[in-house]
Every structure is written in C-alpha cells, then in structure tokens.
Amino acid sequence: MPLPAIPRRVKIGDAAAFAGTTPRAIRHYHAVGLLAEPERGSDDRRRYGYDDMIRLLWIRRMADAGISLDDIRAGFEGATGIEQSLARLEESLASKAAAIEAQRAAVHRLREVGSPLGLLSPLVSGRLHDLPPGSLRPADLDTLLVTERTFGSLGAALQADRFIILATHxxxxxxxDRLAEAxxxxxxxxxxxxxxxxDLAARRCAHETALGAAIDRSGLDETLDLLLDQEDEHAGEEEGEARTSPVEAVGKMPYDFSPARVRYEERVxxxxxPADQDGDTPRTR
Known part of the structure; x- marks a missing residue:
C-alpha cells in the first residue's frame, strides 16, 4: 500500500492539529520566544518543518506536565539538545521547589503563631508567647507590626511590654479603651x-505614666539586656531589606488624623x- 503524500512543510492549522493544540497557542509560543518563526510560503503563511514539529511536541509535553512556559523557555535557551534542556529545567525546578518549601514553612509558622503576630520577628513574638490566646487585641498586634517596621525588632519588643501590661491589668x-474612644x-x-x-492629653499622660510604673513593677525591664543580646543575634536577618529611618518611616505611614487629633498628639x-525634664521619661505609646 503506497504511503500518502507526505508534505515537507505544513500550515499552522495542520501543525496545531498534529500537536494537539491550537493555532492561537502556537502564535503565542512564537510571541514569547518558545518557538522560532518558521519560513513562510508564497502566500506569506507560516510553514512548519520536521524540526519545528519536534520542538512543538516537546513544548506541548512539558506544558501538559504543568511546567510554565517561562520555565520551558529558560530550559531551551542556549541548550544544544533536549537532554541539556531537560537537565537545566530540572535544576531550575529544584531551586523553585526549595523556595516554595521555605515559603510553606513560613506560612505554617504564621498559622501556628497566629496572624499578624506570626508576621512579627521571633524576638517580638517570643516576648508575647506566654500571654493567653486572645488577650492581645488585633489593634495591638497591628501597632506592633508598624512599630517593628519603623523602629526595628528591639523597639517593637520593648513596646510589647505595654501590651503585656494592658493584657494582664x-x-x-x-x-x-476609654481613651481610645475619646x-x-x-x-x-x-x-x-x-x-x-x-484635658484628654492630660488623661493620656497620666495613663502612660501608670503604664510605665506597672511595667517597672512587673520586672519586664529586667530582660532588656537579654533582648539586646537577641537583637545582636538577629541583626543580620534584615540585611538586604530596604530600610528607612524612623522619621522617614513615620512620614510615609498614612494616618488620617484631623487637625484636632494632630494637636492632641503633639500635646501628649x-x-x-517636657524640655526641662531630667532623668527617665514615661514610656510612650
């Protein structure tokens, strides 16, 4: 039985049908650099040869395996053959798998610790881990997150003392709560x-003074040296992170304060x- 006529090159529709895809998908492969543009016939339509079809079949097989087109392209770039492409692709996917595992471990920690407390550094979350579940308000945790971004983990760990006292007194x-409502x-x-x-600023000042006294009585300040040591240990964890000064950070954090609220904060x-105060000052919010 004679073979049917075997074309040396086929149009995009025939190439798509053979590869189990669509002409639109093949055009996308061209657009993203996965498949080189083939020669065109006298009618200015693409014509695909044997090597083009082999490449198209490899693309389809990898895509069907769930590999992204970007990863497939990276595996093909500069490779001398499919074996080298697959080796490079396997190496790239192994690296991504390690990164995904690190992300999964981070999410697991957030679920265990509880968000947003789990978003804080271990130095800060460790300061609060003995408190009963639910004793910290969501607003308390949000404030610690902002403080850590502004003043670093040590500043947030020290501010955590304030929320420990509020949670236990x-x-x-x-x-x-009365002051917050006012x-x-x-x-x-x-x-x-x-x-x-x-009047409200005077009440807030008296309240902060009482909080500072409660912190002193609690002995929380006695762990300051330990916190400083821990801060030194964790100092390298934020290397490479874009940091701003506290003044710059405060200026970039949006607070929708009215003019009256701004004046109140200034007065507090x-x-x-006070400029002429000597010695220690009450710890602020």
Whole structure:
C-alpha cells in the first residue's frame, strides 16, 4: 500500500492539529520566544518543518506536565539538545521547589503563631508567647507590626511590654479603651483649640505614666539586656531589606488624623517629654 503524500512543510492549522493544540497557542509560543518563526510560503503563511514539529511536541509535553512556559523557555535557551534542556529545567525546578518549601514553612509558622503576630520577628513574638490566646487585641498586634517596621525588632519588643501590661491589668485596659474612644472623637468637626484636647492629653499622660510604673513593677525591664543580646543575634536577618529611618518611616505611614487629633498628639508628647525634664521619661505609646 503506497504511503500518502507526505508534505515537507505544513500550515499552522495542520501543525496545531498534529500537536494537539491550537493555532492561537502556537502564535503565542512564537510571541514569547518558545518557538522560532518558521519560513513562510508564497502566500506569506507560516510553514512548519520536521524540526519545528519536534520542538512543538516537546513544548506541548512539558506544558501538559504543568511546567510554565517561562520555565520551558529558560530550559531551551542556549541548550544544544533536549537532554541539556531537560537537565537545566530540572535544576531550575529544584531551586523553585526549595523556595516554595521555605515559603510553606513560613506560612505554617504564621498559622501556628497566629496572624499578624506570626508576621512579627521571633524576638517580638517570643516576648508575647506566654500571654493567653486572645488577650492581645488585633489593634495591638497591628501597632506592633508598624512599630517593628519603623523602629526595628528591639523597639517593637520593648513596646510589647505595654501590651503585656494592658493584657494582664484589666483596670489599665479599661482606661485605654476609654481613651481610645475619646481619641476617635477628635475628628474634623473639632477645633484644634478646643479645651477638651488639653484635658484628654492630660488623661493620656497620666495613663502612660501608670503604664510605665506597672511595667517597672512587673520586672519586664529586667530582660532588656537579654533582648539586646537577641537583637545582636538577629541583626543580620534584615540585611538586604530596604530600610528607612524612623522619621522617614513615620512620614510615609498614612494616618488620617484631623487637625484636632494632630494637636492632641503633639500635646501628649509635650506633656510626656517636657524640655526641662531630667532623668527617665514615661514610656510612650
């Protein structure tokens, strides 16, 4: 039985049908550099030869295995044969697998510790791990996340003392909640010169002083040297990360404060840190 006529080159539709794909997919392979543009016939249409079809079959087999087109292209680039392409592709996928495993371990830690606490450095999350579950408010954890970005892990670890005290002293937590509610009322309807701002700032200052005293009594400050040692151990973990100064970071963090709230925050700082004050100052929020 004679063989049917065997074409030396085929059109894109026939190439797609043979490879089990579509002309649109083949055009995409050309566009992304996976498949070289073939010769064109007198009708200016693409014509695919034997080597083109072999390449197309390899692309389809790899794509069907779930390998991305970018990875396939990287395996083909500069390779002298399919064996070298596959070796390079296997090496690339092994590297990606290691990176994915590291990401999976990080996500596992976040699930175990609890988000956003798990997003904090071990130095900070370790400072809080003895607290009962749920004793830290979501806003507390968000604040620690911002503080760590602004002042580093040591600054956030020290600020964690404040939230430990709030979580273990109901009377201080109740006053904190009352102050937070009053601060939220400092909106655009209030003038920065409203006398209530001065009264509220004085209450906040007294509250922060009480918090500082509770921290001193708790002995949390006695672990400061240990924290400093741990900070030295973890100092290299943030290398390569784009860092800004605390002043720059504060200037980039959006807080939708009204003019009255801005004046209140300024007044709290003035009361907590008067220019002529000697010795230690109460620890701020």
């Amino acid at each position: 109901p009377e201080l937590r109740a006053e904190e 601060e939220a009322a400092l909106d655009d309807t209030m003038s920065p010169d409203d006398p209530r701002i001065e 700082i003035e009361l907590l840190h």
